[in-house]
Amino acid sequence: LNKQIAYELSISEATVKAHITAIFRKLNINNRTQAVLVVSDLNLQLN
Structure with missing residues (x-):
């Protein structure tokens, strides 16, 4: 899930975490x- 969020927001997975x-x-x-x-x-x- 973090990977998907990172992709959608164009940020790193570490930033999401x-x-x-x-x-x-x-x-x-x-x-x-x-x-x-x-x-x-x-x-x-939640949207």
Whole structure:
């Protein structure tokens, strides 16, 4: 998934990983499934 995100945004896979890690740390979560639950709890939409 990081590879696909990197390709779509024209950035490196390492940059994607760094941003994902920072987001997880700030949300105090460990994986993308937990991120989806946080988004759901906040009533945000994923597009």
